[in-house]
Amino acid sequence: MKETRSTISLNKVTKEFLLGDGSVFTALKEINLDIKEGEFSAITGPSGSGKSTLMHMIGLLDRPTRGGVIINGRDVSKLDDNATSFLRNEFVGFVFQQFNLLNKLTIKENILLPTTYTRKRLSYDPSERAEYLMDMFGILSKKDQYPNKVSGGQQQRVAVARALIMRPQLILADEPTGNLDHKTGTEIIDLFEELNKKEGITIIMVTHEMEVAERARRQIRVLDGEIVSDKK
Amino acid sequence: MKILSGTQQLFKSAFADFRRDKVRTALTSLGIMIGVLSVVLLIALGLGLKNYIEGQFESLGANLLMVLPGSGFTGEGGGGFGGQGIVGGAQFDEKDVRDLSRLSGIKYLTPVVFKSSLVQANGEEKAGYVMGANEDFFGLMSYKILSGDLWGKTEVGNRSKVAVLGYNLADDLFDKPADGLGKTLRVSGIRLKVVGVIKKTGDNEQDRSVVIPYTTTFGSLNPSKTFFSIYLGVESKDEVEAVSSAAEKILLRRYDEDEFAMTELSEILSTVNSIFGIINVVLMAIGSISLIVGGIGIMNIMYATVTERTREVGIRRAIGATKRDILLQFMTESVLLSFLGGAVGLLLAAGIVLLVRIWFPVALNLTAVLVAFGVSSAIGIFFGVFPAKKAADLSPIEAIRYE
Structure with missing residues (x-):
């Protein structure tokens, strides 16, 4: 597996928030981070450390105040809303702590939802891919049920399938085990490990559980808006 | 399963949301439904009234030309014998009728004596209208006989005391309208024999008329031997203008310009039309108020929906929906709500119109239908755009964190 290509790089990213009293809070301080293709990383840190803000930067949900976010050699931090939305759709797949599925859509429809927002012609049949993913995750029999x-555990598998439907370059998981019991949480991390090893998918997890973070092959620790350790 | 197109996806998502809360969906659409219902019904009623009055005029024949004293229909021309006393108004006589009979292009020509009077018969006394005319009057008014016969030229020549009775008056005076045939009427001391009863025309004046030869009025009824009006039936519609000006020329030899007026029925019709045009606009304006209220109802609910679905917006934005996608999603819902409400309102209105038609000639027209649909969709867009904009402008991070 070649590890030379960068999937996403943060270049001196600073994020400041204007607080209600007029003062400025710096959530991220000139962060430099390089995520290589095929990496399985965990971002850890206590609450308020800036790890969520860091995730929002990587997931293109928010823009840095200063600095650049480089995807495939292109700075995307200045793109307009449309272009950023397309990148979120194609480049990254999100997995959330709260699963964030739409209960009015069936499981299969939830998995297919990102494909309804795509602007490109897909090289595969989305329905077939959804069934393939559901089969792989053992939820195919539930495809017409509601989340x-x-x-x-099954809901989180649906969320992972939804994250994978667009064949993204990156899976971004925010506390993926936070709402699951220990056994089910372990199963989800097993799934990530398998996807990373077998399919070579780049995965970044944000977590505060050390046990979960240790399953990743790279641990990035954030504290007070700075990366304090980066172990491979 | 093939991937759904963007529009299909929007509709599917909208209907999925409607299904989730059917009661709310129905109540939200109700405002627009009532609005469209009232607009369409009011327009149908206005059109019905207009058609009814037009029909009344058309039964008189659109080729009718009336010579009236004074300045005509729009002036103070009414009033029967009393009207003949108007200062400066012409008092037509038999010479005028003879002069006008030389005109070419006329099919009917009759002097008209008009008087409202009490009619006695069979021990009853009822109000009616005595009309003195010649035999052309029946053709001009397209009278249809119910029983007996119409009187003719001979009766006019002989000053016969014969009468043709209108349906409603005959009905009031006798057990059955047809029973009037052969009976004797007393009008202002004159005894008249009923030779015919006509079918119902729908025109109150005609249905309460006692039509007698104009020569018969030349006694106590009309000692001055003058006529209230002269009616001309023109052969074809296209000649009305020409005949009117030719007749005017003839009459100008005897009378001043302001002593008489030529009145065409089409002129009256256009006046009636313009009055109903205004009435229809006013009715539509009143109906539109309820449409606007309905639209505000939709806006209200859509605002609540946006707050309720903040998290959904966040999820959709995170997986790639653009602001425009979210805007379209919410707009689709409000337009559909409004449009569906409009469609139900229209169907109800159509049902009511069909039912009311049994008693009154209300009418639906394409304009009313298109206006109703257009306006209800426009309201959906107008009142939907503000809540949809609010949804689209939600920040993805804030939205996804929303509990």
Whole structure:
């Protein structure tokens, strides 16, 4: 596996928030970070450390105040809303702590939802890919059920399938085990490990559970808006 | 399963949301439904009234030309014998009728004596209208006989005391309208024999008329032997203008310009049309108020929906929906709500119109339908755009964190 190519790089990214009293809070301080293709990384840190803000930068959900976010050699931090939305759609797949599935859509429709927002012609049949992913994750029999009718572990598998439907270069998981019991949480991390090893998918998890973070091959620790350690 | 197109996806998502809360969906659409219903019904009513009055005029024949004293229909021309006393108004006589009979292009020509009077018969006394005319009057008014016969030229020549009775008056005086045939009426001391009863025309004046030869009025009824009006039936519609000016020329030899007026029925019709045009606009304006209220109802609910679905917006934005996608999603819902409400309102209105038609000639027209649909969709867009904009402008991070 070649590890030379960068999937995403942060170049001196600073994020400041204007607080209600007029003062400025710096959530991220000139962060430099390079995520290589095929890496399995965990971002850790206590609450308020800036790890969520860092995730928002990587996930293109927010823009840096200063600095650049480089994807495939291109600075995307100045792109307009449309272009950023397309990148979120194609480049990154999100997995959230709260699963964030739409309960009014069936499981299969939830998985297919990102494909309804794509602007490019897909080289594969989305429906076939959705069924393939559901089969791989053992939820194919639930495809016509609604998310609130299945277990938490199954919901998180649906969320992972949804994140993978667009064949993104990066999976970004925010506390993926936070709402699951220990056993189910371990199963989800097993799934990530398998996807990373077998399919070579780049994965970044944000977590505060050390046990979960240790399963990743790279641990990035954030504290007070700075990266304090980066172990491979 | 093939991937759904963007529009299909929007509709599917909208209907999925409607299904989730059917009661709210129905109540939200109700405002627009009532609005469209009232607009369409009011327009149908206005059109019905207009058609009804037009029909009344058309039964008189659109080729009718009336010579009236004074300045005509729009002036103070009414009033029967009393009207003949108007200072400066012409008092037409038999010479005028003879002069006008030389005109070419006329099919009917009759002097008209008009008097409202009490009619006695069969021990009853009812109000009616005595009309003195010649035999052309029946053709001009397209009278249809119910029983007996119409009187003719001979009766006019002989000053016969014969009468043709209108349906409603005959109905009031006798057990059955047809029973009037052969009976004797007393009008202002004159005894008249009923030779015919006509079918119902729908025109109140005609249905309460006692039509007698104009020569018969030349006694106590009309000692001056003058006429209230002269009616001309023109052969074709295209000649009305020409005949009117030719007749005017003839009459100008005897009378001043301001002593008489030529009145065409089409002129009256256009006046009636313009009045109803205004009434229709006013009715539509009143109906539109309820449409606007309905639109505000939709806006209200859509604002609530946006807040309720903040998290959904966040999820959709995170997986790649643009602001425009979110805007379209919410707009689709409000336009659909409004449009569906409009469609139901229209169907109800059509049902009511069909039912009311049994008693009154209300009418639906394409304009009313298009206006109703257009306006209800426009309201959906107008009142939907503000909540949809609010949804689209939600920050993805804030939205996804929203509990």
